[in-house]
Amino acid sequence: MSQPRGPLRPEQQHELVRQIGAVLTGQVPPGWRQLRVEYRAAGRHIEADLLVTAPDGLPRTLPPHPEAVRLLGVLRAGMYQPGLGTWLGAVLVFDPGGPADADFGRPDLEPPFRHQPPPIGFQDELRFFPRADEQIPGWLRERAGLPTPAPAPQPLLGPDEKVRTPRVHDGLDASGRPLIRRPPLVPAEIERVLAYLEAAPVILASRSNGADVFAPERTDAVPMNFRTDGAWAWPGAVGYYLREHGVPPDPDLVAHIRARRFAAPSEVSAEATVLALAAITGERQ
Structure with a gap:
């Protein structure tokens, strides 16, 4: 693999994304509702997943067409920035008749690989797409077998920032059942997200469990903790x-979990715990 001749212009990037969508559209049956392709690479190690939302609304996985995978590699190489590197993971979402939604990860973020690439993959990454020393993040140094500097401490929340709490679902329908209107996770991410959610410290807990709103017959199933x-x-x-x-x-x-590279802290400070409890209970600090 050779280093790219030069960066792609924005219009060339958009054209490649369009071509990728055209190739993927041609490989799935008519009536699809959404195509979501995730691409991950390190050197010559490449992974790609295609999630197809079928006419019945159910997502199904397929191997993406090899030409689409090749074009994604061309796009990644063409977005290389000298000294900074290029993204290692991207998600492209295509809806019928609408523009593509492309999310290219920052060059400092590690994508959720299904299988951890060998060190030579990350060494090739730095050889194919050279970076200035200060632009090599700690995780990439470690994966490539380079000396790893001490990790920088996690910054505290700013004076005007608050601990955030998530929406468990997106409202209720006319019958009172919860609605879900959000993109599905790609299969490679599910276990890593679960591991993060279940590894962070518990700061509030009940001895009993709650009812499952998606399966009301399960009256003692949902953990009542934070x-x-x-x-x-x-x-x-x-x-x-x-x-x-x-x-x-x-x-x-x-x-947020992706930005943290799926690494949850094993403990948080007393100050962070107080702020988190305030966010849960609605108390002012």
């Missing part, structure tokens, strides 16, 4: 509904 990572505080229901019913967490919380 966890926090210092920036978000969430009820045990978030992880429970993801594991039991495939309900994706609040998209903002998912974005």
